[in-house]
Amino acid sequence: MATDAPRTHAGRVALVTGGGRGIGAAVAAELATRGARVAVLDTDAGLAAEAARACGGHAERCDVADRAAVDRACAAVEAALGPVDILVNNAGISPKRDGKPVPIWEMDGAEWDAVVAVNLTGCFNMARRLTPGMVARKRGWIVNMASVSGRVWTPLVSGHYTATKTALVGLTRHWAGELGPHGVRVNAVAPGRILTPLAKLTAPETNQAIVAATPLGRAGEPEEVARAVCFLSGPDAEFVTGAILDVSGGWMMS
Numbered sequence: 001m002a003t004d005a006p007r008t009h010a011g012r013v014a015l016v017t018g019g020g021r022g023i024g025a026a027v028a029a030e031l032a033t034r035g036a037r038v039a040v041l042d043t044d045a046g047l048a049a050e051a052a053r054a055c056g057g058h059a060e061r062c063d064v065a066d067r068a069a070v071d072r073a074c075a076a077v078e079a080a081l082g083p084v085d086i087l088v089n090n091a092g093i094s095p096k097r098d099g100k101p102v103p104i105w106e107m108d109g110a111e112w113d114a115v116v117a118v119n120l121t122g123c124f125n126m127a128r129r130l131t132p133g134m135v136a137r138k139r140g141w142i143v144n145m146a147s148v149s150g151r152v153w154t155p156l157v158s159g160h161y162t163a164t165k166t167a168l169v170g171l172t173r174h175w176a177g178e179l180g181p182h183g184v185r186v187n188a189v190a191p192g193r194i195l196t197p198l199a200k201l202t203a204p205e206t207n208q209a210i211v212a213a214t215p216l217g218r219a220g221e222p223e224e225v226a227r228a229v230c231f232l233s234g235p236d237a238e239f240v241t242g243a244i245l246d247v248s249g250g251w252m253m254s
């Protein structure tokens with residue numbers, strides 16, 4: 001862990017869902033580097049423990065789609081670290097079939113329900129549990145992990161993913177409006193193609209086509225998304241709420 005990073009997040013407790021690997025693990029590490037005390041939640045207990053160990057944080061196994069499990073995990077985090085100041089709603093899934101999106105006429109109802117439960121209702125479950133404390137303390141930062149697919153159509157994902165990420169963009173604005181008067185800032189990051197295990201579910205030729213359509217000519221690294229999350233949850237963004245920050249190398253414009 002770098003030790004010369006500015007301690008912008010000292011005194012803040014952060015909780016990262018889906019923090020066991022990929023973007024979430026990078027966010028947890030970057031927040032810890034900047035002085036936050038970090039909790040990692042993940043359905044995979046081993047990944048959560050490993051990511052938490054790497055950043056000196058606290059791990060909880062938790063499926064964000066399971067409301068009772070969310071309540072239990074948040075209580076455990078509060079007992080271990082204190083009240084949560086920063087919620088990073090990062091957990092998300094994007095099922096593919098042979099590396100390709102599934103069209104509506106072949107979509108399985110159970111798969112639709114699962115994606116909505118994790119990507120959208122999971123964010124609600126977390127925010128519903130943690131915002132009462134934030135409002136009472138008049139202090140909080142929420143960062144939702146949206147996607148370029150929540151802003152424009154992309155051939156990369158299925159309709160369930162597009163629907164949930166688009167909803168998250170709307171929900172970010174809604175919560176920003178509701179929570180702003182109570183001292184809680186709510187923003188979203190919209191990543192483009194980022195090199196994580198999730199991205200590897202997509203066919204290589206599709207990933208190559210995305211890079212070709214990306215003005216900066218490459219895919220992004222999880223750490224580049226993590227730095228955007230730190231900006232939005234740190235002291236340099238005190239007057240920022242309801243923003244959707246693209247971290248896509250310009251792919252968003254294509």
Ligand SMILES: NC(=O)c1ccc[n+]([C@@H]2O[C@H](COP(=O)([O-])OP(=O)(O)OC[C@H]3O[C@@H](n4cnc5c(N)ncnc54)[C@H](O)[C@@H]3O)[C@@H](O)[C@H]2O)c1
Nearest residue numbers: 018020021022023043063064091092147193194196197198
């Ligand atoms: N990688 C990209 O190109 C990309 C682009 C845009 C948006 N995103 C978004 O970024 C977020 C992270 O993506 P990633 O690429 O790091 O994915 P990833 O699959 O590499 O990691 C996701 C982590 O979330 C965990 N997880 C999955 N379902 C969960 C649940 N129900 N409860 C708790 N944890 C759960 C997984 O175990 C895993 O550790 C997602 O919301 C994704 O939609 C990713």
